Amino acid sequence: MTNRFRTASGGRIDRAAPLSFRFDGQTYSGFAGDTLASALIANGVHLIGRSFKYHRPRGFLSAGSDEPNALVNVARDAARAAPNLRATQVELHEGLKAQSQNRWPSLSFDAGAVNDLASPFLPSGFYYKTFMWPAGAWKRFYEPKIRAMAGLGVAPELPDPDRYTQNHAHCDVLVVGAGPAGLAAALAAAESGAKVILCDEQAELGGSLLSEISATIEGQKATDWLAATLANLAGRDNVTLLPRTTAFGYFPHNLIALAERVTDHLATPGTALPRERLWQVRAREVVIAAGALERPLVFPDNDRPGVLLADSARTYANRYGAKVGERAVIFTACDAGYRAALDLKAAGVTISAIADLRAEVSGELPARALAAGIDVRPSTVLVGAKGRLRVSSAQLAKVKNGAVGPTETIACDSVLMSGGFTPSVHLFSQSRGKLVWDGAAGAYLPGTSVERERSAGACRGVHGLQRVLEDGYAQGEAAAKASRDHASPARGATPAPATPSRAFAANAEDLGSAGFIGATPHGRNPALAKAFVDWQNDVTSKDILLATREGMRSIEHVKRYTTTGMATDQGKTSNMNTLGIVSEALDTPVPKIGLTTFRPPFTPTTFGIFAGAARGDVFDPLRKTAIHDWAAEHGAAFEDVGNWKRAHYFPRAGEGGRMEDMHAAVARECKAVRASVGMFDASTLGKIEIVGPDAAEFMNRMYTNAWAKLEPGRLRYGVMLREDGFVMDDGVVGRMAADRFHVTTTTGGAPRVLAHMEDYLQTEWPDLDVWLTSTTEQWSVIAVQGPKAREVIAPLIEGIDLSKEAFPHMCVREGTILGVPTRLFSVSFTGELGFEINVPSTYGRAVWEAVYAAGERFGITPYGTETMHVLRAEKGYIIVGQETDGTATPDDANLGWAVGKAKKDFVGKRSLARDAMSAPDRRQLVGLKTTDPKVVLEEGAQIVADPSAPVPVPMLGFVTSSYHSAVLGRSIALAMVKGGRARIGQKLMVPMPTHAIEVEVVEPVFYDPKGERLNG
Amino acid sequence: MLIITCPWCGARPEVEFRYGGEAHIARPADPSALTDQEWADFLYNRTNPKGLHAERWRHIHGCGRYFNALRDTVSDFFVTTYKAGEPRPDIDASSGGNP
């Protein structure tokens, strides 16, 4: 296909490098340097998408990142498919494949367009009004249907195979935007020796200069000056130039997030480079040179394909050599329409007429247009446009004192509009700087700063090329100086307008700050005319007016009610016109209506760039014990406990070679521990070594228990409270010496407990001479549990008398196991005779294997966390965080015995003295037995006295642990029940969706209630 | 992301730190001497000012020390940081806080 709409010469495309690409399955050609948008326009293609709500045919509106319509899916393959890319930013490469979105079955015939005919029934706020009834219908019916009809792009279902990297960078001056202001700022800062980063979202640096054909700077063509300036900057060691890099977020203390698109523009990206790179730049000073965005005019049918922003049409012609059509009608409220008309005429486009909203048309550009023989019509508006898939005519009418005269239809294939320029204050606003309404400029401009930044050029309302260059240079110099001085400006200071130390000679058209905001008059039936304000979210001026009629006053309410400005473009082209319409409707000045908040990201940003390398196996740290690999080799099923991988159970091949399920494996493991011996990897327990002359005093204050009299060589079960009196953690503590404790914590609680201890030690009792060291990773812990436990370990241990008399329950001894130093605990979390062998982690696996071998003659059975849970529940041992939920006192959890009543103080003691903490109707730990022993209750189930009581049924408590006990041959459960201890023997009910389960409240110890098995 | 100056280590990014609530609330020497209301005040009631707030931070991914900071709750910017145990600096809200 030929480029019918390509100019004969000119532009920055490389006509010697033709490229072939596909759009919606059809092959087209373009040139290196084209965007997908400019190449399609050169091929005469304007129909690019369907709108979000009404499925109206849409074309290109702009040539930049503000584009609301031209969202496409660009796919290299099934996994590398990016939806919602703006075709105006997609750089063409050989073989590029793009698809339009939001249409079915095809772009020119779309079934969803019936929404357009139904539009009287889809007014603003329709989400709130229409879909509220019947109950449940939103989830079942409306939402899926609306999503299917409306949704923007479709994300690929395959994992993203590309790489994304994340860089941190520091600089003296970060300049955002490489238009004339940004270039001059970077130059000034660089010349003063500052370390500069200059970034720009476009492929080429230069901003508006890239679209200049007649402007001059310092006596050169603007584009030549641009090339020389970029060469100058690129040649400096203190300057980093980042094209294709969007400053998308401004975070506190001058942290600016940049998204660099590294390989999307390459036909064959290879594997050496990441697809995107996140730059987290910490800049001493920031110069925002973000330029300005052209505003559309809000007139009926302004969304027809072929209706574009005038300056964008000029960019297509001048920069890309692409004509937006053959015959254009221009509708303008400022001189930008004339500048576009003159450049397009020079490119060979017939300008049929310029309708100027202004009554007074004077100045250089209109004069040149008249001299060029263009039909210029002051006080004229467009009141409509025809052409469903491409504009075919425009209707013009004179306006006098607000009254719209008769219409005249002019045939055309494109309509170019300009309502003036809106300073791009997004980043400034993100930095939390205060915006100030400037009546003369008709715009919000940067006011008081919060961060160390300054704006330069068009984004702060400066216009005219020479003044923009000088302002950029001045801000760049001031920023460099501020970064050198490191001076902290008084808070809330507005940076004084700086004067540059050098002048620029520049010659270019100055468009001034003229323009229009709001909706232009059209005199048509307002119920039928669709004048779009927000193209991407399909919001019309009528919708905004409806919102004001329904009582919305704040722009924030109008925004949410109509959804204007809430699409992925965040209202870049629509926000100011919305304000203008609301202002006129409410007869309230614009600054009184407010302005919606700008939030990051400036343009949509991939998830990949945020994830970076943090995906798959390195998404989160994985903690494995020294015994992990042995467990894996022996077929363990694992469960995640925090970051730990813990062996959950060890299934074995049963009869017929079938692997046991969890239920069967756990039943077998439990029976083995009770009948003979089992072994369990308890290495994940948190461990803290507490050492120092005041160690016992510190323990006394941190735990409820009394520690002073605990002899070295003894263990004690410790309970830790928060200052509010509720159980925070528990664990067995060994006193190794007068000044040394080996503290264990719950697996998940270790960091929290250490931080809690550090807090008190550092801030409340800095006088205590104590040191706390996390030793969780230093010790492997092998629990050997069961009547045969002593016989299993005896042959391996040296230097410890294992006899019952010398080493009773709850003691710790130091010796060696296989020559490895050990702290041997006689402790049980199963109710059986038990030992916990602590050895340095490096020996963990070797010792484990030796114990396993030594236990073989007893059929030693490795067991996992599930069996551990069942065994401890049979004994009524609580798990902090399962039985307790942060509102349980020690007494609630049956741990009243562990509270040192005689102690004067400990953390949480004063809170326990409150009346409410000993109220008889507190929830207390009890056991539950179902009347039907086969029924296993659901953990978390509620407990009531009478499920048929009137709603709300008084709830007495809930099930905290529930298992089938193989040893007891029945189900068991622990529960927290109001006044539970007084209810022992009572029958209560556990209501389920279909029926209620009868339970008996019992003591929470189901097995060996006298504890006779502990001593073997 | 804020930059927080640890009095021991210097300026570091916010992610190295953990917030620790309002500063200068000493645990009573003899809690048992307090009424329930006094104890509740100690446990729960905080000043929550608009403006300068003295608060505890811990350089958890650094030296591990607790220290105190004056932060302006309006701007979210830190005015100063100081070591635990030192008195609250006599600074008013208008005298600093810019990054």
Ligand SMILES: [Zn+2]
């Ligand atoms: Zn530190």
